[in-house]
Amino acid sequence: MAESEELIAPDRFRDPYDFEYIIDLQKAIYEHCSELNLSRVSFIEPFSMLQLLLMGRNYLRKSGNRLKLTNIPIQIYQYLHRMDFFKTGVFSAEDTVNNTHLLKRSSFSRRVLEITEISNKERESVKAIENIIGIFRKRAEHILKHWLSSNIMDYFVTVISEICQNIYEHSLDSGYCAMQTYSIGRRNVVRLSIGDSGIGIRKSFDHVGDIVYNSPAHLIELALTTLISSKREFGYGLCQVNAIVKKLKGIIFIRSGNASVSTLYHKQRADSSYFFLKNDLTDFDGTQISISLTD
Amino acid sequence: MIINMYSLGERLGCSLPDLITRPAGRSVYGYLNSALNDLEDGGTMVLDFSGVKVIDSSFIDEMFVKILLEARKSSKVFYIKLKNFSEIAEININLVLRSYSLHKNKKIVVITENICHNNAFFIGPLSDEEKDIVEFLRINKSATTEDVSRFSGLPTREAEMILEELHAARAVRKDKAGNFLSV
Numbered sequence: 001m002a003e004s005e006e007l008i009a010p011d012r013f014r015d016p017y018d019f020e021y022i023i024d025l026q027k028a029i030y031e032h033c034s035e036l037n038l039s040r041v042s043f044i045e046p047f048s049m050l051q052l053l054l055m056g057r058n059y060l061r062k063s064g065n066r067l068k069l070t071n072i073p074i075q076i077y078q079y080l081h082r083m084d085f086f087k088t089g090v091f092s093a094e095d096t097v098n099n100t101h102l103l104k105r106s107s108f109s110r111r112v113l114e115i116t117e118i119s120n121k122e123r124e125s126v127k128a129i130e131n132i133i134g135i136f137r138k139r140a141e142h143i144l145k146h147w148l149s150s151n152i153m154d155y156f157v158t159v160i161s162e163i164c165q166n167i168y169e170h171s172l173d174s175g176y177c178a179m180q181t182y183s184i185g186r187r188n189v190v191r192l193s194i195g196d197s198g199i200g201i202r203k204s205f206d207h208v209g210d211i212v213y214n215s216p217a218h219l220i221e222l223a224l225t226t227l228i229s230s231k232r233e234f235g236y237g238l239c240q241v242n243a244i245v246k247k248l249k250g251i252i253f254i255r256s257g258n259a260s261v262s263t264l265y266h267k268q269r270a271d272s273s274y275f276f277l278k279n280d281l282t283d284f285d286g287t288q289i290s291i292s293l294t295d
Numbered sequence: 296m297i298i299n300m301y302s303l304g305e306r307l308g309c310s311l312p313d314l315i316t317r318p319a320g321r322s323v324y325g326y327l328n329s330a331l332n333d334l335e336d337g338g339t340m341v342l343d344f345s346g347v348k349v350i351d352s353s354f355i356d357e358m359f360v361k362i363l364l365e366a367r368k369s370s371k372v373f374y375i376k377l378k379n380f381s382e383i384a385e386i387n388i389n390l391v392l393r394s395y396s397l398h399k400n401k402k403i404v405v406i407t408e409n410i411c412h413n414n415a416f417f418i419g420p421l422s423d424e425e426k427d428i429v430e431f432l433r434i435n436k437s438a439t440t441e442d443v444s445r446f447s448g449l450p451t452r453e454a455e456m457i458l459e460e461l462h463a464a465r466a467v468r469k470d471k472a473g474n475f476l477s478v
Contacts, residue, residue: 126318130310137312154383157349161315165353227394234398236352236391243390 006035006070013041013048016253016260016290022048023282026055030062039071044079046180047193047253047290053115053176054197056090058285069093078102083178084114110139113179118167118196125168132164132177133157143181146188146295147248155244156192162237163194163289170230171198171286188295195288200257204230216259217277224252224261241291246273248293256287296334298327301346313349320357327362337372337468339478341408345379355391363392363403366465374465374478377418378408385411385418392419404466406478417466424449425457425466432467432477439474 007029012021029036044052059067069091072080077093080086081102086093116132119125136143140153149155160177167175175196182189201223202216211228213219222228224242229235245252245265252263258281266272303326304311309319327340334340344350366375380388388405389412396402396419404419406429411418415426416433424447431446432438438446444454458475461467468476 122318126316129316133310133313133315151382154349154381157313157315158351158383158387161313161349161351161353165316165351227398234394236356236394239394240352240387240390243386 005032006037007033008037008039009041011040011042013044013052015045016047016051016255016288019048019051020281022052022055023284026282026284029055029067030059033067034065035068035070037071038069038076039073041073041076044076045182045189046083046178046191047195047288049080049083049085050115050176050178050193050195051284051288053085053088053090054195054284054286054288057088058197060090066090066092082114083112083180088115088117088176110142111145111181113139113143113177113192115176115178118164118175118177118194120168120172120174120198122168125164128177129161129164133160136160136179143179143190145181147190147293149248152248155248159192159241159244159291160194162241163192163291166237166287167194167196167198170204171196171200173198173286175286190293192291193289195286197286200285200287201230201254202257202259215277215279216257217261217279220254220256220259220261221275221277224254224263245291250291250293253290253292254287255281255284255289257285258283296330296338297341297343298330300342300344304347312347313351314347314354314358315349315351317353317357320354323354324358324361327358328365331365331369331371331373334371334373337374339374339376341376341378343378344381344384347384348381350380350384350387352387352391355388359388359405360391360395360403363405363465367401367403367463372465374406374468376406376408376478380407380409382412388418396420402460402464404464406466421461421466425461428454428457428461429466429477432475435477437470437474437476443475 010021012018056067113136116128118128144152164177173196177194179192201220205211208230213222223238227234227239249265249267254261260278260281262276264274304314307322362375366373392403402420404417404421406417410416415430417429427447428443440451440455440458443458444451447454462469468478470476
C-alpha cells in the first residue's frame with residue numbers, strides 16, 4: 001500500500017442506493033488508500049454511516065491500520081461524534097472540532113440511537129440488544145414523534161430484536177445498530193440501520209440444500225417473504241419484520257454480498273407492494289438492513 | 296395455576312417490559328416446565344401477561360411452542376391459557392403458531408381469556424368449523440358429541456373427529472365421561 005495516498009470521497013452518503021458509489025470505491029480504498037478525505041460530504045444518513053463504519057473495520061482487519069478520515073466538515077464531524085462513530089476505534093480522525101462545538105446530548109437531540117456494537121456471542125449480544133431496546137423505549141417519544149400510532153413503539157422493539165438477533169445467530173461476525181429521525185425537506189424520516197460484515201445471507205444458506213433460488217437477490221426476497229432459515233427448520237424473524245414494515249407502510253432495504261432487495265409498501269392502497277431486486281453489485285461483506293418510515 | 300409472567304420475567308432477569316430473545320425464552324420455559332409438576336392432572340396453567348409489552352418470535356419459539364407441544368404429548372393432561380397480552384404479542388404469537396402448524400402439519404393453538412383479533416378466544420390456526428365449536432363450548436361450558444353435531448350440522452362421526460383433534464391440541468377439555476368442556 002502506498003503510504004499517505006488520499007482518496008476524496010464523493011458526496012454519496014445520502015441514502016442506501018447512493019452509498020453504492022462508495023462501495024464501488026472499496027477496492028481502491030483497501031488497496032491504495034490510507035486517508036479518506038470527506039471534505040465533499042454534505043450529509044450522512046444512518047445506513048451510510050454504518051456502511052462506512054463496516055468498510056473501515058474491514059480496512060483495519062485487512063491492513064492492520066486504521067483508515068484516516070481527513071477534512072471532515074464540521075457538521076459531519078458533529079454528527080458522527082454525536083452518534084459515537086469515533087468511539088468504535090475503527091478510524092483515526094483529525095480532532096479539529098472544539099469541544100464547545102460538539103452536539104450536546106440534551107433531550108432535544110434524543111432523536112437518535114447511537115451506534116451500538118452487537119457481539120457475535122449470544123450472551124453479550126443479548127445484553128447489547130436489551131440495552132438498545134431500553135434506550136429506544138426511553139427515547140421513542142422523540143424518535144417517533146411524527147408517527148402517531150399507539151403500537152409503533154412495540155413494532156419497532158420487535159423489529160430491533162429480530163434483526164439484531166440475526167447477527168449473532170447467522171452472520172458469524174459482530175455488527176452495529178443505529179437509529180435516527182431526520183428531515184429531508186419537509187418530510188421526516190425515521191431510519192433504523194443494522195449491519196454486520198459476516199458471511200452474508202447466501203453463504204449462510206450454502207449448506208441448506210432444499211431451497212431453490214435463481215439469484216442472490218431472489219434468496220434475500222425468499223428470506224423476507226417465506227419462513228426459510230439457515231439454522232433451523234424454519235425461521236420467523238425477517239418474515240415478521242417484513243409483516244410489520246408492511247403494516248407501517250415503510251421501506252426495507254437489505255444488502256447482502258453482491259445483491260440487494262428493496263421493498264416498498266403503497267401508503268394508500270392495501271396489499272400493494274413492490275420488490276426491487278438487484279444482483280451483480282460490488283461485493284460487500286455481510287448483511288446490512290435499513291428500515292425506514294416517512295411521514 | 297396462574298403465573299404472572301411479568302413477575303417471573305423479573306425473577307429470571309429478563310429485559311422487562313419485553314420478553315425477547317431465545318435465551319430468555321429458554322429460561323422461562325425451564326421454569327414453567329418444572330412448575331408443571333405442581334399442576335394436577337387435567338389442570339390449566341394460566342399465563343398472565345399483565346405489564347408485558349413485546350414478546351418476540353424467538354422467545355415464542357423457545358417458550359410457547361415448546362410448552363404447547365409438551366401439552367400435546369405429555370402423559371399428564373394439562374392446558375395452557377393466556378390472558379392480558381398486548382396487541383403486538385398476539386400478532387407475534389399468531390405468526391409463530393400458524394407458521395409452525397403449516398410447516399409441521401401439526402396444529403398448535405392456545406386458548407385465551409381475552410378476545411383476539413380473529414374475534415374469538417384463541418390464537419392460532421383453526422378452521423371455521425373448529426372455531427365455531429370452540430366458541431360453542433366457551434359459551435355452553437360443556438357439551439356431548441351429539442350436542443356439537445346438532446349445533447354444527449356435522450355428522451356425529453365428523454364432529455367427534457374434530458372434537459378429538461381439538462382435545463389433542465388442548466384447545467378443549469374432555470372429562471372421564473367423554474363430555475367436552477371449554478378450557
